[in-house]
Amino acid sequence: MKVLCGRVIRTILLFSCLLLLLAPLSRAEDTEQIFQDANDAMARGDLPAAITVLKKVPFSKTDDSGAFVRSRMQVARLQFALKDFPAATASTKEVLAVYPDNSEALNFLASVQKEQKPRYVVFWEDCLRFLPNLLKGAVMTITLVFCTMLISPLGGLLIALGRISRFKPFSVLCWFIIWLFRGTPLLLQLFFIYYGLPSLGITFKPFTAAILGLGLNYSAYLGEIIRGGIQSIEHGQMEAAKAIGMSYGQAMRRVIIPQTYKRLMPPIGNEFIALIKDTALVSTIAMVELMRSADQMFNAYFNVTALILAALIYLVFTTFFTFIFEKIEHRAGIYEIR
Amino acid sequence: MKSANQPLLSLKGITKRFGALTAVNGVDLDVCPGEIVVIIGPSGSGKSTLLRSVNFLEEIEEGTITFEGKEVGYVKNKHGRRHLDTPQKICALRSEIGMVFQHFNLFPHMTVLGNVMEGPLTVQKKGQEEARHIALDMLAKVGLSEKRDVYPATLSGGQKQRVAIARALAMRPKLMLFDEPTSALDPELIGEVFDTIRALGKEGMTMIIVTHQMGFAKEMADRVIFMEAGSFVAQGTPEDFFANQMEHDRIQSFLSRIL
Incomplete structure (x- = not known):
């Protein structure tokens, strides 16, 4: 009996030990x-x-x-x-x-x-949070646009005159510039100028590289547009200018080119609208402009409002320029009104 | 001919080719000061090309152009090949020879006054005031003073051509070339342009006029020239020309077609 009792007690003890061991397990x-x-x-x-x-x-x-x-x-x-x-x-x-x-x-x-909170309050708070940075970027975007808008028409005019020049080396050079800069992506050109040229010993600051890339690219495009404009002016105009004794340069400056303004405004306006958006590409060469700012905000807060705001700022710019170009076009063609 | 002294313009053996086509074929022509020469002939006969050669708008292959006793416009390079003289010299020559085109070619972006001022202002480098003064004189001469501030787009064809004449006259040219000045005009507008040209003739302006207006040739010309296939076929005073040369087959068929 004693032996049996001892066994039972031992077994119970063993079980209770096992239970104690298993308790946490069972809880899990x-x-x-x-x-x-x-x-x-x-x-x-x-x-x-x-x-x-x-x-x-x-x-x-x-x-x-x-x-x-x-x-x-x-x-x-x-x-x-x-x-x-x-x-x-x-x-x-x-x-x-x-x-x-x-x-x-x-x-x-x-x-x-x-x-x-109501949606509009949230949106408004996001706006206040993102706008200062975005506007800083927008100032840089506008600076890039204005610099390119000053450079590219002059470069374009030079290229256009070169293309129609009878002096072969000049016209071939201008043809080559157009061929090169219209034939390759702007992004590649920017990369080459900023990241590629240093290996040849030429280093630019990001801003200089951006202006150089945008300026050359847009000069090439405007060059072809301006050439088309010049060649669309009736041949008799050049003859009449020559007949009163004007030199080629005088005829171009006083007679031919002023007549191209009205015709050039729509396509050049188009190019400049494209330019406003193409400045976003320079964000890839360490420039902080509107697109880059928006991207930074978006990545920091994962908040789509940053992107919406950037889109709105771009739209404000393009709308403004569209309006301005319409005005200029009207002004340039005032003499055609009968 | 009104004058028998040295010719103002003397053309010798003028030849102009466009590829295989010979537009002007060895033409000789002397124009004396004050003389009015009218050239007629079918289209494609080389009249316009000849006129444009005188103003160096066409570069001729052969022949010489003598203006005021000097051979002008072409020089030989060191290989003996002839080519147009320097742009400066050509421009200086053109500024002494006025030209009026069939399609007026007014500068549409300038006012009427601006068109007429342009030559004195830009080519002769005259001051604003002087150029304006000359231009107003010339506009008065063609009877369009009141139109000075409008743009050419608002003018009739006849008015446009008169402005074009004023523009050429503002350079005080010694010779005027008219290349079919009325061919682009409605018939009722031809008269006003010819009145202007007639007035110029009375002032003693030397003129070469290419036209299809036989009445005008009869009335105004000192000499009428019939040109065909790049050559002068016949010429004479209007009386002689319309009386005696008419029997020429080619002239007869041409005149019967246009009259």
Whole structure:
């Protein structure tokens, strides 16, 4: 009997030891079961049930497995999805009470608060946050546009006169410039000037490289446009100018070129509108302009408002220039009105 | 001929080819000061080309142009090949020879006054005031003073051509060339242009006129020349020309076609 009793006691002790050993394990199993149940509930689309189930995960100060944080954040997200923002805030704060530095909880709290505000307030706050940087970038964009708008018509005129020149080396050179700069991507040209030329011992600051690339590219395009404009002027105009004793240069300056202004305005206006947008390409050669600023804001906050604002600023620019060019075109053609 | 002294313009053996086509074929012509020469002939006969050669708008292959007793316009390079003289010299010559075109070729971006001022201002480098004064004189001469501030687009064809004449006259040319000045005009507008040319003739302007207006040739010309296939076929005073040369087959068929 004694022996039997001893065995029974030993067995009981052994079992209780085993149970003690297995206890944490079973609790972990319980937690997994809770998450599993919650997932099932969510799969059924029964979100309140999922929340109830998840709340069974006990409060823990030493949350080694992260189950507590996981469950409460999940609860908060579900409450967020059910648009119960106060409850979602409360659940998140439960986590923050234990782990005040939990970044997931902090971010989530921010987006819950944001969600509680009216949309336009959120947008307005984003605008105020992004605009200073974007406007700084926009100033650089406008600077680039204006510099190119000063350089390229002069370069274009030179190329156009070269193309129609009877002096072969000059006309071949101008043909070559057009061939090269119209035939390769602007992005490649900018890369070559900024990253490629240093290997040949020529180094430019980003701004100089940007102006050089844009200026040459747009001179080549405007060159062909201006050449077309000059050649579209009736031949009799040149003859009449010559007949009163004008030199070729005088005839060009006084008679031919002034008549091209009206015809050139629409295509040149087109080019300049394209230019405003092409300046975005120089963001690739370390220039901080509007596109680059927008990109930086977008990447820092992952907030699409930065991109929308940049688009709006570009639209303001292009609209303004379209309007200006229409005015100039009208002015240039005033003599054609009968 | 009104004058028997040295010719103002003397052309010798003028030949102009366009590829295989010989547009002007060895033409000789002397024009005395104050003389009005009218050249007629079918289209493609080389009349315009000859006129344009005188103003160096066409570069001739052979022949010489003598203006005021000096051979002008062409020089030989060191290989003995002839080519046009320097642009400066050509421009200086052109400024002494006025030309009026069939299609007026007014500068559309300048006002009427601006068109007429342009030569004195840009070529002769005269001051604004002087150029303006000359231009107003010339506009008065062609009877268009009141149109000075409008753009050419607002003018009728006849008015345009009169402005073109004023523009040429503003350079005080010694010789005027008219290349079919009325061919682009409606019939009722031809008269005003010819009145202007007639007035010039009365002032003693030396003129070479290419035209299809036989009435005008009869009335105004000191000499009428019939040109065909690049050569002068017949010439004479209007009385002689229309009385005696008419029997020429080619002239007869031409005149019967246009009259």
